[in-house]
Amino acid sequence: DTGVSQNPRHKITKRGQNVTFRCDPISEHNRLYWYRQTLGQGPEFLTYFQNEAQLEKSRLLSDRFSAERPKGSFSTLEIQRTEQGDSAMYLCASSLVSPLTGSEQYFGPGTRLTVT
Amino acid sequence: DQQVKQNSPSLSVQEGRISILNCDYTNSMFDYFLWYKKYPAEGPTFLISISSIKDKNEDGRFTVFLNKSAKHLSLHIVPSQPGDSAVYFCAASATDSWGKLQFGAGTQVVVTP
Numbered sequence: 181d182t183g184v185s186q187n188p189r190h191k192i193t194k195r196g197q198n199v200t201f202r203c204d205p206i207s208e209h210n211r212l213y214w215y216r217q218t219l220g221q222g223p224e225f226l227t228y229f230q231n232e233a234q235l236e237k238s239r240l241l242s243d244r245f246s247a248e249r250p251k252g253s254f255s256t257l258e259i260q261r262t263e264q265g266d267s268a269m270y271l272c273a274s275s276l277v278s279p280l281t282g283s284e285q286y287f288g289p290g291t292r293l294t295v296t
Numbered sequence: 297d298q299q300v301k302q303n304s305p306s307l308s309v310q311e312g313r314i315s316i317l318n319c320d321y322t323n324s325m326f327d328y329f330l331w332y333k334k335y336p337a338e339g340p341t342f343l344i345s346i347s348s349i350k351d352k353n354e355d356g357r358f359t360v361f362l363n364k365s366a367k368h369l370s371l372h373i374v375p376s377q378p379g380d381s382a383v384y385f386c387a388a389s390a391t392d393s394w395g396k397l398q399f400g401a402g403t404q405v406v407v408t409p
Contacts, residue, residue, distance in 0.1 A: 184339070211395060222300075222385050222399025223340065235394060271339055275395060283328055283395045287339035 184288035186272050192294045193262055200258045201291045205274030212255050213285060214247055215271040216240065223271055229255060262295045269293075299323045300388050302400035310408055315373040317403050319386030322367065326388040330397070331360060331371045334383045343384075344371070376407045 185204045193199050205212050210231055215223035226245070227237045231252035241247075244262075249255040259266055269292050273285035301320045309315045317331075327348040332340035346353040346360045346369070353360050359372045373380055383404050387397040 186339075213396070215397075220401065222387070222401050223397070225396045225398070228394055228396060230394070236396065273339075277395065283389060284330055284342045284345055285395065285397060286342060287332075289337070289339045 184272055184274055184286055186270075186288040186291050188291060189289060190292045190294075192296065195262060195264060195295055197262055198258065198260045199262060199293065200256055201270055201272075201293075203255045203257070203272030203288060205254070205272070206276075206286060209274035209276045209286075210252075211275045211277055211285075212249055213273045213275075214255070214257050215273065217269040217271060217290070218267075226257075226270075259293075262293075264295045267293055267295045298401075299326075300386055300398050300400040302386055302403050304403050305401070306404040306406070308406045308408060309376050311378060312375045315371075315376045315380065315405055315407070317371040317373075317384050317386070317405070319369050319371075319400055320367060321369075321388050323388070323390065323398075324367070325390040325392070326398075327391055328389045329360070329362060329369050330387045330389075331358075332385045332387060332399075333380075334385060334402070340385055373405075376405075378407050378409065381405055381407045 212229045214226040217223045229249040244260045247257045269290045271290045273287045275285045330345040331343040334340045344358045362369045383402045385402045386400040
């Protein structure tokens with residue numbers, strides 16, 4: 181397994197357009213997280229899945245954002261009617277939580293979104 | 297509300313010397329702490345973690361110290377190497393938060409020859 185992958189790596193879109201990002205987690209991991217990072221800041225939590233169930237959403241995740249994880253494998257993050265303030269790096273992470281492991285999350289390379 | 301703070305935005309250290317990165321937190325419910333390293337155009341890479349039941353964890357050149365009473369943790373890198381030049385993020389989570397991480401703003405480390 182090569183780790184968490186994200187596609188596309190870069191996306192430039194015009195304001196008002198919809199965009200969709202994909203994350204493929206490490207295959208045996210049961211938790212998947214989405215974060216957003218802007219310049220000079222650490223990643224900020226957006227949402228989290230345990231298998232296919234979306235269990236928590238940040239107040240940062242407006243109604244224009246939606247995330248899915250069908251069948252508990254890959255996940256998609258869609259942003260509708262993009263705004264310039266949505267420009268950021270969108271990071272996906274996965275983890276395997278069991279009584280024997282810690283809670284460290286492994287991140288993908290991110291998708292850089294630029295809204296013009 | 298920034299619950300995890302890294303007050304030093306940058307740190308310059310000579311190769312072979314010790315790098316000390318600091319992190320403070322305000323939420324007493326945090327019980328698991330992690331350090332990540334990030335190179336430009338890459339995602340954060342997990343370095344080392346510590347549970348609140350410990351006060352020290354060591355992995356090779358990296359040691360994390362936790363002072364729960366002061367709500368403070370630090371990362372020591374000994375000896376520092378040029379490849380350690382990166383942004384380092386402190387992160388914390390609480391047991392009842394499903395592993396959701398809260399990150400500090402990061403410290404840019406530059407290791408000079």
